[in-house]
Amino acid sequence: MKTFTRIALLCALGAGIAVPVALAAGDAKHPEAQEWSFDGFFGHYDRAALQRGYQVYKENCAACHSMNLIAFRNLGEPGGPEFSEAEVKALAAQYQIPDLDEAGEPITRPGKPFDHFVAPFANAKAAAAANNGAAPPDLSVMAKARAGGPDFLFALLTGYSDPPHGVEMLEGLSYNAYFPGGQIAMPAPLSDGGVTYADGTQATVAQQARDVVQFLMWTAEPKLEERKRLGFMVMSFIAILAGMLYLSYRRLWRDQPH
Amino acid sequence: MAGHSTYQPTNGLTRWLDTRLPVLRLMHDSFTAFPTPRNLNYMWTFGGILTLFLALQIVTGIVLAMHYIPSADKAFNSVEFIMRDVNYGWLLRYMHANGASMFFLAVYLHIFRGLYYGSYKAPREVLWILGVLIYLVMMATAFMGYSLPWGQMSFWAATVITNFFSAIPWVGEAVTEWLWGGYAVDSATLQRFFSLHYLLPFVIAGLVVLHIWALHVPGNGNPAGIDVKTPQDTVPFHPYYTVKDMFAICLFLLIFGYFVFYNPNYLGHADNYIAANPLVTPAHIVPEWYFLPFYAILRSVESKLGGVLLMFGAIAILALLPWLDTSRVRSAKFRPVYRWFFWFFFVDCLILGYIGAMPADGVLHINESIEVPYLLIGRIATIWYFAHFLLILPLIGLFERPKPLPESIIKSVLGKGGGTPAGAAHAPERQI
Amino acid sequence: MGGTRLPHAPSAKGQHPVSEHKSPAHDDVTRRDFIYVATSVAGAVGVAALAWPFIDQMNPSAAARALATTEVDLAPIEEGQTITIMWRGKPVFVRHRTPAEIADAEATPISDLKDQEDLPADAQRVQAFEGQPQKQWLIVLASCTHLGCIPVKNLGDYKGWFCPCHGSHYDTAGRIRKGPAPKNLAIPPYQFVSATRVLIG
Numbered sequence: 001m002k003t004f005t006r007i008a009l010l011c012a013l014g015a016g017i018a019v020p021v022a023l024a025a026g027d028a029k030h031p032e033a034q035e036w037s038f039d040g041f042f043g044h045y046d047r048a049a050l051q052r053g054y055q056v057y058k059e060n061c062a063a064c065h066s067m068n069l070i071a072f073r074n075l076g077e078p079g080g081p082e083f084s085e086a087e088v089k090a091l092a093a094q095y096q097i098p099d100l101d102e103a104g105e106p107i108t109r110p111g112k113p114f115d116h117f118v119a120p121f122a123n124a125k126a127a128a129a130a131n132n133g134a135a136p137p138d139l140s141v142m143a144k145a146r147a148g149g150p151d152f153l154f155a156l157l158t159g160y161s162d163p164p165h166g167v168e169m170l171e172g173l174s175y176n177a178y179f180p181g182g183q184i185a186m187p188a189p190l191s192d193g194g195v196t197y198a199d200g201t202q203a204t205v206a207q208q209a210r211d212v213v214q215f216l217m218w219t220a221e222p223k224l225e226e227r228k229r230l231g232f233m234v235m236s237f238i239a240i241l242a243g244m245l246y247l248s249y250r251r252l253w254r255d256q257p258h
Numbered sequence: 259m260a261g262h263s264t265y266q267p268t269n270g271l272t273r274w275l276d277t278r279l280p281v282l283r284l285m286h287d288s289f290t291a292f293p294t295p296r297n298l299n300y301m302w303t304f305g306g307i308l309t310l311f312l313a314l315q316i317v318t319g320i321v322l323a324m325h326y327i328p329s330a331d332k333a334f335n336s337v338e339f340i341m342r343d344v345n346y347g348w349l350l351r352y353m354h355a356n357g358a359s360m361f362f363l364a365v366y367l368h369i370f371r372g373l374y375y376g377s378y379k380a381p382r383e384v385l386w387i388l389g390v391l392i393y394l395v396m397m398a399t400a401f402m403g404y405s406l407p408w409g410q411m412s413f414w415a416a417t418v419i420t421n422f423f424s425a426i427p428w429v430g431e432a433v434t435e436w437l438w439g440g441y442a443v444d445s446a447t448l449q450r451f452f453s454l455h456y457l458l459p460f461v462i463a464g465l466v467v468l469h470i471w472a473l474h475v476p477g478n479g480n481p482a483g484i485d486v487k488t489p490q491d492t493v494p495f496h497p498y499y500t501v502k503d504m505f506a507i508c509l510f511l512l513i514f515g516y517f518v519f520y521n522p523n524y525l526g527h528a529d530n531y532i533a534a535n536p537l538v539t540p541a542h543i544v545p546e547w548y549f550l551p552f553y554a555i556l557r558s559v560e561s562k563l564g565g566v567l568l569m570f571g572a573i574a575i576l577a578l579l580p581w582l583d584t585s586r587v588r589s590a591k592f593r594p595v596y597r598w599f600f601w602f603f604f605v606d607c608l609i610l611g612y613i614g615a616m617p618a619d620g621v622l623h624i625n626e627s628i629e630v631p632y633l634l635i636g637r638i639a640t641i642w643y644f645a646h647f648l649l650i651l652p653l654i655g656l657f658e659r660p661k662p663l664p665e666s667i668i669k670s671v672l673g674k675g676g677g678t679p680a681g682a683a684h685a686p687e688r689q690i
Numbered sequence: 691m692g693g694t695r696l697p698h699a700p701s702a703k704g705q706h707p708v709s710e711h712k713s714p715a716h717d718d719v720t721r722r723d724f725i726y727v728a729t730s731v732a733g734a735v736g737v738a739a740l741a742w743p744f745i746d747q748m749n750p751s752a753a754a755r756a757l758a759t760t761e762v763d764l765a766p767i768e769e770g771q772t773i774t775i776m777w778r779g780k781p782v783f784v785r786h787r788t789p790a791e792i793a794d795a796e797a798t799p800i801s802d803l804k805d806q807e808d809l810p811a812d813a814q815r816v817q818a819f820e821g822q823p824q825k826q827w828l829i830v831l832a833s834c835t836h837l838g839c840i841p842v843k844n845l846g847d848y849k850g851w852f853c854p855c856h857g858s859h860y861d862t863a864g865r866i867r868k869g870p871a872p873k874n875l876a877i878p879p880y881q882f883v884s885a886t887r888v889l890i891g
Contacts (some may be wrong), residue, residue: 231519
């Protein structure tokens with residue numbers, strides 16, 4: 001192909017790369033790139049990490065952050081933490097779900113696998129009122145709702161520090177270089193040893209952050225493993241079919257000037 | 259050019275049908291025997307790709323509509339329900355969202371093919387204008403479709419775009435409230451957008467039928483830009499181009515598949531995974547990538563009305579192209595001056611797209627001391643865009659000395675050493 | 691594609707394309723056709739595989755499947771009482787039968803029944819818990835087998851149910867005895883998870 005076309009394609013490629021990068025930048029520190037087991041064409045979740053991450057969410061985050069799109073049964077479905085059926089029933093039963101009795105009066109009953117996670121606050125206004133006016137956002141799709149995704153979430157959770165010299169902190173806010181503007185309403189949610197892992201892994205802040213981010217990635221993309229598995233089969237099939245079509249095309253046109 | 263029909267019904271049933279509703283004859287004449295220039299290159303495969311993607315968008319859209327709830331309080335969660343609980347819902351949603359991007363990628367390649375090879379020139383002016391109409395309806399469809407998930411970008415892009423209409427003098431406010439069905443974008447707006455989003459693809463399908471009809475009257479253009487002169491210039495569409503189109507479709511599907519299976523949210527915006535909140539405006543409201551050049555043109559002038567007029571003008575001017583380009587030669591292959599300006603225009607569109615993604619008040623840092631405001635770049639690029647159509651094209655046609663055209667298509671391909679019975683090597687690389 | 695006959699374009703010299711290898715015509719046609727046939731088959735398989743997600747998305751979603759079973763607490767239901775619960779969107783009768791009702795149902799000879807094929811014996815219409823048939827519990831779909839109306843309990847000539855729509859009479863085992871309904875009331879799949887709880891579905 002000629003020079004013009006080459007230049008044009010390079011420009012297009014450059015624009016394609018530049019645009020998303022530019023959108024991700026702002027006045028916040030850029031999160032460092034992390035390696036995750038779910039990255040890449042053959043990525044998959046780390047089940048042990050998902051189970052630990054659930055524990056971190058439940059013990060640290062669930063007090064303020066709802067996760068309304070997740071049902072208890074999801075914890076047992078393939079492609080996720082894959083708790084056993086008995087474990088899922090037991091986890092669900094720990095929660096009280098608002099329901100109505102035979103007379104139509106509001107009651108609560110123990111959770112069932114088909115119930116969704118219980119929100120810590122009745123509604124958005126109550127959540128904001130209990131948190132200095134800033135309602136803690138729902139975490140179900142948080143890993144997809146922020147530029148940088150899991151890398152950003154990990155950087156944020158481990159990125160709390162003292163404010164640099166000269167920066168005045170507003171009342172009730174904490175300093176985090178990765179948060180746009182640097183002043184975040186959420187105080188550092190993780191602390192060393194804050195959680196005691198059932199599998200004995202040492203619960204440093206970084207470890208808890210890695211585990212809960214992996215869990216948040218799963219809540220946002222529960223079908224990731226199925227998607228990549230199907231992708232491999234579909235792409236291979238199309239590639240082979242393309243090859244066969246190309247051979248057919250060459251055979252057909254062999255004696256045709258074109 | 260279609261001549262006498264060569265369709266032969268093969269059995270009693272097809273003979274019976276042929277005398278009552280000759281649909282099989284029509285299919286045969288249009289897509290089997292249809293004489294097509296033998297020198298078409300891969301830039302001619304996008305029509306087939308576009309037809310496939312229109313069908314794909316319609317089919318995935320219909321099944322998604324079985325589960326989606328077009329109400330402001332339920333839309334976001336219904337999309338998540340599709341992603342999590344509907345069997346293969348994640349696949350259908352990602353196909354539909356990325357399919358829209360692929361649809362626009364193909365349409366831009368298809369349009370640029372037309373610009374390069376003079377496909378818009380006589381006698382294909384109506385074909386071209388139908389294409390512009392299809393493009394317009396595609397944009398309306400895509401805009402409304404993007405609002406349906408009711409994320410932050412859905413809501414705020416809808417707010418920004420519908421607010422354009424308030425720039426219309428005198429009736430602007432009334433028109434905008436009429437569009438909204440209220441005093442702001444809300445559930446009433448979402449519900450009507452859903453209805454129209456379902457309707458418009460079928461309008462597109464109707465326009466596509468007219469588009470193909472308008473094409474079949476003169477027949478396809480070709481890279482040499484010269485008319486078909488003898489039957490030796492052509493081959494029957496099937497199997498020569500059906501197979502080639504299917505191969506090109508497979509390559510395109512590989513690109514589509516990469517996005518659907520491995521990077522399904524790359525072309526989207528993270529903010530759209532935040533449920534719409536009328537009280538919180540996102541830091542940077544950005545449309546989908548395929549609207550970025552027009553967004554840049556819109557923001558290049560301060561006046562709201564001026565920006566809206568320029569933006570719509572940028573699309574409307576395409577319809578005038580057959581009359582703005584004064585050259586008698588169709589294909590840029592034989593237009594050495596125009597060829598440069600074609601690529602300048604292409605790069606200009608890329609620049610406009612880049613500017614559309616940038617914050618309006620930002621600057622481009624070339625090095626430590628040199629900063630260029632994005633707004634300035636956008637303005638220059640917008641001026642160039644209009645100058646290309648209004649100034650450059652009319653003038654080039656008058657003063658350019660085109661290269662000599664080949665006598666016929668068959669002579670132009672034989673002359674490259676690709677005659678029969680050829681040796682193992684195929685024809686040498688042709689100049690684009 | 692149509693049949694195996696493909697229209698061929700005339701070559702530049704106006705003749706049929708000539709094979710460069712000049713091999714026997716038969717051999718050449720076989721080699722040429724194989725790639726077309728193989729590609730067509732592969733393409734057809736691809737299209738069929740593509741169709742499956744579009745069909746399967748109409749099947750019950752994971753959320754619907756999660757609600758496929760319902761647990762019922764039997765303890766509050768007194769003898770002689772019938773309650774109606776919902777299972778998979780349909781109404782289901784849970785009847786705590788009295789000994790008289792059980793005796794009535796067991797005493798009826800099969801030959802007296804209108805429908806002698808669908809679980810006609812009373813013993814077939816109850817489940818056991820830890821080996822003991824729980825005859826006092828009758829669980830049937832509350833849908834008349836005629837045209838789907840909900841029968842009314844404790845009415846009718848056989849003291850079971852009476853369907854007011856077209857006058858079908860059911861007995862204390864939910865079997866059709868008189869009227870236009872063709873079959874006995876359907877028994878949903880259920881099992882006792884304890885002496886006082888059943889899981890339906």
